[in-house]
Structures are given as structure tokens and as C-alpha cells.
Amino acid sequence: MKSDRSPPPLLKVVDLQTHFFTEDGVVRSVDGVTFEIEATKTLGIVGESGCGKSITALSAMRLIQSPGRIVGGEIRFENRDLLKLSEAEMRAVRGNEIAMIFQEPMTSLNPVYTVGFQIGEAIQLHTDLSGREVRARVIEMLRLVGIPSAEQRFDDYPHQMSGGMRQRVMIAMALSCNPKVLIADEPTTALDVTIQAQTLNLMRSLQKEFHTAIILITHDLGVVAEVADDVVVMYMGKIVERASVGTIFDAPNHPYTVGLLRSTPKLEDDHNDRLPEIRGSVPSPFSVLTGCRFHPRCDRATDICRAEEPDLIQSDSTHWVRCWHADGPPLQMQSSAPTVESRP
Amino acid sequence: MSQSADLIEVNDLAKHFPGRSGFSFGASRPLVKAVDGVSFSIERGKTFGLVGESGCGKSTVARLILRLIDATAGTVKFEGADLFAAPRHKMRRMRRNMQIIFQDPFSSLNPRMTVGEIIREPLWVHGTPRGEEQKRVRELLELVGLAAEHASRHPHEFSGGQRQRIGIARALALRPKFVICDEAVAALDVSIQSQILNLLKDMQREFEVAYLFISHNLSVVKYISDVVGVMYLGRLVECADKKRIFAAPNHPYTKALLSAVPSMKPGRARNMIMLEGEIPSPLDPPSGCRFHTRCPMAMPACSKTEPKLREVAPGHVSACLLNDP
Numbered sequence: 001m002k003s004d005r006s007p008p009p010l011l012k013v014v015d016l017q018t019h020f021f022t023e024d025g026v027v028r029s030v031d032g033v034t035f036e037i038e039a040t041k042t043l044g045i046v047g048e049s050g051c052g053k054s055i056t057a058l059s060a061m062r063l064i065q066s067p068g069r070i071v072g073g074e075i076r077f078e079n080r081d082l083l084k085l086s087e088a089e090m091r092a093v094r095g096n097e098i099a100m101i102f103q104e105p106m107t108s109l110n111p112v113y114t115v116g117f118q119i120g121e122a123i124q125l126h127t128d129l130s131g132r133e134v135r136a137r138v139i140e141m142l143r144l145v146g147i148p149s150a151e152q153r154f155d156d157y158p159h160q161m162s163g164g165m166r167q168r169v170m171i172a173m174a175l176s177c178n179p180k181v182l183i184a185d186e187p188t189t190a191l192d193v194t195i196q197a198q199t200l201n202l203m204r205s206l207q208k209e210f211h212t213a214i215i216l217i218t219h220d221l222g223v224v225a226e227v228a229d230d231v232v233v234m235y236m237g238k239i240v241e242r243a244s245v246g247t248i249f250d251a252p253n254h255p256y257t258v259g260l261l262r263s264t265p266k267l268e269d270d271h272n273d274r275l276p277e278i279r280g281s282v283p284s285p286f287s288v289l290t291g292c293r294f295h296p297r298c299d300r301a302t303d304i305c306r307a308e309e310p311d312l313i314q315s316d317s318t319h320w321v322r323c324w325h326a327d328g329p330p331l332q333m334q335s336s337a338p339t340v341e342s343r344p
Numbered sequence: 345m346s347q348s349a350d351l352i353e354v355n356d357l358a359k360h361f362p363g364r365s366g367f368s369f370g371a372s373r374p375l376v377k378a379v380d381g382v383s384f385s386i387e388r389g390k391t392f393g394l395v396g397e398s399g400c401g402k403s404t405v406a407r408l409i410l411r412l413i414d415a416t417a418g419t420v421k422f423e424g425a426d427l428f429a430a431p432r433h434k435m436r437r438m439r440r441n442m443q444i445i446f447q448d449p450f451s452s453l454n455p456r457m458t459v460g461e462i463i464r465e466p467l468w469v470h471g472t473p474r475g476e477e478q479k480r481v482r483e484l485l486e487l488v489g490l491a492a493e494h495a496s497r498h499p500h501e502f503s504g505g506q507r508q509r510i511g512i513a514r515a516l517a518l519r520p521k522f523v524i525c526d527e528a529v530a531a532l533d534v535s536i537q538s539q540i541l542n543l544l545k546d547m548q549r550e551f552e553v554a555y556l557f558i559s560h561n562l563s564v565v566k567y568i569s570d571v572v573g574v575m576y577l578g579r580l581v582e583c584a585d586k587k588r589i590f591a592a593p594n595h596p597y598t599k600a601l602l603s604a605v606p607s608m609k610p611g612r613a614r615n616m617i618m619l620e621g622e623i624p625s626p627l628d629p630p631s632g633c634r635f636h637t638r639c640p641m642a643m644p645a646c647s648k649t650e651p652k653l654r655e656v657a658p659g660h661v662s663a664c665l666l667n668d669p
Contacts, residue, residue, distance in 0.1 A: 048533035049504075162622050163398075192397035192560065194619045197604035201618065219533065222563075222606030245610040263538035265567035266608050267590070272567055274542050278535035281503050 009036035009076075010213050011060070011098075011181050016073035018052075018059045027285040029055040029068070031237035034312075037230075039180065040207060042214040044228030044245070046221060046260075050282060052237040053217045057183045060215070061100055062090050077181070096126040099174035103186035105166035109158040116142075116154030119173045126177045141172040145202060164195035171202065178210060185217045200227055221264055225249055230318075233257045236282065236293040239312055243319040253321045255298045292324065300325045351522055351554045352386040352409065357418035359404050363627045376626050378404045380578040381418070383653075386571075388521070389552040393569030393586070395562060395601070397623055400575040402558045406524045409556070410442055411435060422522070440470045443515035447527035449507030453499040459485070459510055460495030466517045484513040488543060505536035509543065516547060524556045529564060541568060562605050566590055574598045577626055577634040580653065584660035594662035596641045633665065641666060 018030040030052045037043045045053045059070050062082060075082040082093065102108045110118060119138045123129060129137065135154070142150035145168040158166055167187060174182055184203070188196040204227060207214055218224060224231055224245065231248040233241045233256065241254040252258050259278040280297045283289060292310055295301040304324050312322040358381055363374040379401040386392040394402045407413045409420050411427060420427045422438060430438060443466075446452040453462055463481045472480065482492040488509040499507055508528065515523050525544065529537045541564065547553060559565050565572060566586060573583040574597065582595040593599045600617040619638045624630055630637045636646035646665055653661040654668070 048535060164622055192623070193562070193604045194397065194600060195622065196606075197616060197618060200606075220606070221534070222608055225608050225610040226606040228610075249608065249610050260534055261608070264534050264608065265538075265541070265563040267563045267566060267602070267605050268608065269563075269567070270587070272545075274545065275538040275567070277538050277542060279539075281505055281536060282533075 010039050010078065011215075012036040012074075012076040013056070013060060014074040014076065016056065016059055016075065017071045018055050018064055018068060019071050020068040022067055025286045028237050029285070030059060032073075033232075033234070033237075033239055035232050035239070035242065037181070037213045037215060039213050040211045041229045042207070042216055042227050044224035044231045045215065045217045045234060046219065046224055046231060047234035048219060048282060050236075050285060051234040053234050054185055056234070057100065057185050057215065057217050060183060061094055061098060063094075092126070095122050095174075095179070096177045097179055098181040098183065099177065099179040100183040100185065101167070101170045101174045101187050103189050105163065105170045105190075106158060108170060109166060111158055114155050114157055115161070115169045116156075119169065119176055122173055123176050137176065138172075141176050142169070144175075144206070145169070145172045146198075147172075164191055164199065167191060167195075167199055168202065171199075171206070175206060175210065175212070179212065181213045181215065182207075183215045183217070186219070187216070188223060189218070189220065196223075203227070221260065233260070236285075236289075238293060238322065239320070240294065240322045241320065242312070247319050253315065253319070253326050254294075254323050255300050256294050259297075292322075300328070349387050350385040351388045351423060352556070353419075353421040354385065354405070354409065355383050355419045355421070357382045357405065357408055357420065358416045359401075359408055359413065360416045374627055377578045377629065378626060379408065382575070382578075382580045383418075384571075384573050384580065384583055386522070386554050386556060389548065389554055390570040391548070391555040391557050391568055393557045393559065393565035393572040394575060395559060395565050395572065396575035397560060397601075399577070399623060399626055401578040401626075402575050403526055405575075406444065406526050406556060406558055410439075410444060410524065440466070440518040441521045442524075443518070443520045443522070444524040444526060445508070445511050445515050445528045447530050449504055449511055449531065450499075452511060453507060455499055458496055458498055459490075459502075462499070462510060463495075463514050463517055466514060470518055480517065484517055487516070487547075488513045489539075503536075505532055505539060508532060508536075508540050512540075512543060512547070516551065516553070519551055520553060522554050522556070524558065526558045527560070528557075530559065530561065537564070544568065562602065574601065577624065577629050579634060579663065581635065581664070582660075582662040583653070584657075584662075588657065588660050592657075592660075594656050594660065594667065595635075595664050596639050596666075597635050598662075600638075600640070633663075 014034050016030055016033045020027040020029055033056055035043065045056060047053045058064055060075055064070055070083060116138050119141060120134045123134050123137055139150045139154060142153060147153050147165060147168055188199050191199060216228060228245045231243060231245050232239050235256050241252065241257045248257065252261060262276040263278055265275065278297055291306045291308055295305040310322050310324045312320045313326060314320050315326060357379055359379040360375040360377050363376045382405060396402050408415045415428060460481050463484055464477050467477050467480055481495055485492055485494055490506065490509055529540050532540060557565060557568055569586045572586050572589045573580050576597050582598045593602055600619045603615060603617045617640060621638050624637055632647040632649050633651050636642045649665060651663040651665045653663045656662050656667055
């Protein structure tokens with residue numbers, strides 16, 4: 001699944017740094033993140049709570065609120081640096097060219113307006129369609145995202161819909177202005193698995209139709225395997241590994257990526273031995289760590305890991321790893337020594 | 345199988361909540377049949393996994409078994425004794441053998457109590473001799489991978505995974521024979537989830553505790569369970585040995601559920617059974633088989649006849665008209 005990098009990327013994030021200046025100290029939520037994405041492609045950003053994946057997304061939309069601030073980097077979108085735009089210029093981009101959907105559709109929809117009105121609002125803001133045309137466009141969008149009897153549903157309030165329907169409304173709203181980039185932050189996490197499958201399918205077919213680039217933020221490796229073309233793995237504000245989806249799952253090289261993959265129970269697995277663990281937990285965001293941020297939890301860690309921070313090194317055309325021992329022997333994808341696969 | 349193998353026997357359990365009457369003044373209020381005729385049993389020291397989507401009634405089953413809410417019908421037997429017939433004082437004594445671990449480690453621990461007090465409370469309620477308490481708290485903390493000095497701290501000083509360990513220590517304080525884990529790992533990050541799943545398994549090995557493991561995550565249920573039951577709209581639609589149900593699911597709903605789980609193998613072609621539509625409201629469940637509105641295999645008879653659980657293989661039951669001779 002090697003993508004040839006000839007077309008210029010649609011969105012390029014370069015060395016993004018978003019810090020939070022709290023009373024207890026500075027939290028470097030996003031600390032030098034670089035990635036790019038092309039049209040019709042899906043980039044998955046994975047990592048656990050607090051790794052900075054959502055802050056990365058909000059930064060790309062310039063939606064960071066005090067005490068947070070984007071302190072460095074570039075967000076290049078079609079040859080403009082979004083960080084240099086005025087707030088008015090940014091408003092024309094937000095929702096229009098780059099749109100976002102969130103995890104909990106109930107909290108991102110306004111409960112006192114009908115869903116039709118809310119979808120129409122975005123269209124009205126970014127186009128000069130008449131009221132009647134807006135309504136027609138909204139109904140078309142509702143149909144497109146598979147909401148039955150769209151004309152009647154136009155006048156529904158969010159509470160009259162189920163979680164899956166509300167997420168469809170969010171998708172309709174996000175895609176109503178035909179954005180070039182869609183940022184989806186845990187879009188299916190609150191949904192049941194059969195509804196998740198429907199929603200992912202819908203996103204995929206709409207992506208094909210509109211050539212949307214999707215940045216999918218999730219903690220669910222299964223969802224990433226399912227829909228992403230490229231994957232970025234984040235840990236404590238930094239990218240630790242970046243590769244095509246095939247490489248991430250078949251030949252991961254960062255101990256954190258390997259640990260995540262190994263410790264996730266899989267439907268394909270038939271054993272019930274102890275799960276391989278990543279020991280300990282993510283350190284406090286205020287803690288001052290020297291060296292590699294993962295070293296306290298890493299089995300590979302040596303003196304250099306404790307002393308110096310490794311760079312994100314490109315190991316082949318589509319694979320970057322931030323590890324001093326990336327050249328070492330390949331990491332075992334199967335359980336480590338004491339556990340044995342007992343059953344076939 | 346010996347007579348005493350089953351620790352918990354759930355028989356025809358039902359819970360009907362009165363629904364909102366809306367504008368139909370005078371008319372009888374509709375019933376939400378949250379749980380409707382569910383039967384299963386759990387062996388000593390084994391794990392029964394209960395799966396299903398939101399609103400299928402799996403958490404209500406947990407609350408009914410512990411008598412946190414009263415059942416409309418049915419019985420639950422614990423070591424042969426009928427829980428619903430037990431008088432209060434007797435129920436209280438039996439409760440020490442039945443504990444629950446909740447999903448949200450942030451809301452299930454009292455923020456004003458120290459961790460030591462939280463774990464000591466069940467010991468105190470059930471009359472552990474003074475002096476011994478302190479020692480037990482220390483032991484329990486170490487058992488779940490925390491340190492004895494954590495006893496004097498408050499819950500907010502701990503991470504989500506550590507809080508879940510505290511919840512487990514509290515649940516195990518009285519050496520119960522039966523623990524319900526209601527989405528116990530759903531709120532945890534992957535790396536912490538595996539630690540807690542391992543801990544639950546270690547505790548089971550050590551104390552021979554039986555789990556009712558309620559989860560919407562099929563991969564986790566597959567990992568931890570011995571027997572698995574699948575619920576849909578208040579009914580148990582299929583139940584079998586873990587290996588059997590994942591290898592050869594019988595009910596169309598189980599099949600669809602399994603096929604909807606994203607695979608960790610990218611690019612692999614999958615035969616996904618895409619279910620149409622949404623889960624119907626339990627206020628107005630479909631007639632006949634409750635799954636017929638979404639079922640890819642539905643026949644005309646499915647909307648009329650309610651299928652019964654039938655044995656399709658030894659120890660494997662499924663409620664689908666396709667199995668009828």
C-alpha cells in the first residue's frame with residue numbers, strides 16, 4: 001500500500017507545538033508534530049488519553065483556547081500557513097474547507113435547534129444560497145448520510161434521534177460545504193459496534209465520492225486498521241512512529257506501538273494466557289523526563305534512552321521511528337518469553 | 345458435572361419498567377421490557393461473558409442479580425438458595441459473597457474517603473475483627489498492585505487504572521465467590537486495560553471467584569470468558585461455550601455482531617454482515633422475533649412467532665426460527 005508521494009500534500013503540519021500554560025507549569029501537549037495528508041486518503045492518529053492527538057486536531061482548526069497556545073510550527077493548507085491567517089480568514093476555512101466531527105454528537109449539537117436548522121447554518125454561512133435552496137441542500141445531505149424520511153427528520157431536535165443518527169447528522173453537517181479535509185475525533189467511540197460499522201462505511205463511501213482527506217483520531221487500533229491508509233502513533237505529545245497502515249500492523253518498530261498492538265485482545269486470537277502488558281502508566285504531563293519519553297515503560301531502554309531524546313528517523317520511504325534501538329533486532333509481535341501460545 | 349458446579353442460576357429473569365404514558369390518559373402505561381425471560385448459570389470460578397449493544401438489558405441483569413432493583417419475575421439462586429426469597433438479614437449475609445466492579449472508576453469511589461477507608465468499609469460492615477482490618481487493607485492493596493502507603497491517599501490522587509485497582513481491592517475485600525464486572529475495563533486505555541484484565545484473571549485463579557463479565561467489547565469478552573451469552577432487546581438470543589460461539593455462531597445477530605468488529609489485520613477482505621437500521625425501542629419491541637426488523641435472514645414467520653432457545657449443539661443454545669425443524 002505504498003502511496004507515491006508525487007502529488008503535493010493537501011494539508012501539511014510541520015513541527016507543530018501547542019503548549020498549555022497552567023498554574024502548575026507548562027504542559028507540552030503537542031511537541032513538534034509533523035505529518036501530511038493527500039486528498040482521498042485517511043490518516044489515523046492513534047494514542048492513549050493525554051497523548052496530544054485531540055489537541056493536534058484542534059490546533060489544525062486553530063481552536064485552542066487559553067491557557068493553551070500554538071507556540072510554533074506551520075499548518076500548510078493549499079500553500080497557505082493557517083497559523084498566519086487573520087481570525088476572519090480562518091473562519092472562512094473552518095467548516096468550509098476543513099471540517100470536524102467529534103466523539104459525542106449530543107454535546108456538539110445544539111439541543112434547542114432542529115437538526116435541519118443546524119446543518120443549514122453552516123451552508124448559509126459559507127455560500128450565498130437562498131433559504132429554499134439551503135433547505136433542499138440540507139435534505140439532500142440528510143439523504144446522503146442515510147437518514148430515512150429526510151424531509152420529516154429535518155424538523156427533528158437532536159434528542160429525538162438515536163446516537164447513530166446524531167453522528168450521521170454531524171457527518172452531514174461537516175460535509176455540507178464539501179470540505180477538502182475532514183477531521184474526525186473519535187467519531188465512533190460512543191457508538192455500538194453494528195452502528196460503528198455503518199458509520200465507518202458511510203464515511204468511506206462519502207470520502208470516495210467527494211475525495212475528502214480524512215484525519216481520523218482514535219484510540220481503537222481496529223478502527224485504524226479498518227479505514228486508515230497511513231498511521232501516526234503519538235505518545236506524550238510526540239510522534240513515536242509513522243508508517244503506512246500495513247507497516248504499522250505487520251512490522252511496527254517502536255516498542256510503544258508493538259506494546260499497544262500486543263496488549264489489545266483480538267477477536268482473531270484463540271488463547272487466553274496473560275496478555276502482554278505495557279508496564280506502569282503514562283507519567284504526569286508536568287513531569288520532567290530526560291531522554292526518550294517512553295523509557296520508564298520500555299523493555300528496550302538502555303543508558304542512552306535515559307539520557308538523550310531520539311529523533312524521528314526515517315527508516316524507509318514510508319516509515320519513521322523515534323527510537324535509539326530502531327535498528328536492533330525486530331521486536332517480537334507474539335507474546336514475550338514466559339507466555340506460550342497454548343491452543344491453536 | 346457435580347451438583348454444586350453452578351454457583352449462580354438465573355431462571356426466567358424479567359424486569360419490566362413502567363414507561364412514559366405520553367398523552368394516552370387513562371390508557372394503561374406501556375411497559376419497557378428491559379429484561380424478558382433470561383436464563384443462564386455460572387459455574388464456580390468461571391467467567392460468564394454477557395454481551396450486547398446499548399439498551400439490550402445486560403446491566404439490568406447485573407442489578408437484578410444483586411437485588412439492587414427488584415425483579416418482575418424469575419428467580420436467581422446462589423449456591424442453591426433463592427436470593428429473591430431471602431429475608432433482608434439473610435440477603436445481607438449473602439451479599440458478602442457477591443460484589444460488583446463498575447465501569448467508571450471516577451464516580452464509583454467516594455472522593456471524601458481515603459483509599460484505606462474505602463477498602464475497609466466492606467470489612468467493617470461485615471464484622472471483620474478490629475486490628476485485623478489494617479492488615480487486610482495492606483494485603484489487598486499489594487495484591488492489586490498498589491502499595492500499602494497508598495491507603496492514606498484519596499481517590500483523586502490516582503489515575504484511572506489505579507482507581508480501577510482500588511475498586512477491585514474493595515470488591516475482593518470479603519473474598520467473595522462471585523463478582524460482577526460491569527464494563528469494568530471500558531473506560532481504560534489499552535495499555536491499562538490489559539493490566540486490569542490480567543489482574544482479574546490472577547484474582548480468579550487465586551480465589552476461585554466467578555465473574556459475570558458484562559461488556560460491549562467482543563474481543564475482551566472472548567479473551568476473559570469461559571461461556572458467553574448474547575443479549576438483544578432484553579432477551580438472551582444465544583449462549584454457548586466461548587470457543588464454540590466465536591467459531592460457530594448460530595444466531596444471525598451474533599454473526600452480525602462478530603462481523604462488525606473491526607479486524608486488526610488491515611487490508612483483509614471481510615464478509616461484513618451490515619445490519620440495516622437501528623436497535624428498535626424497547627418500549628415498542630418488534631413482534632415475534634425481536635431481531636426480525638434488522639435480520640438479513642428474516643422470513644415471514646419471524647414477525648409472528650417468538651423463537652425459543654433451542655439446543656443446536658451440546659451446551660449451545662440459540663433462539664432462531666431457522667433452527668426449527
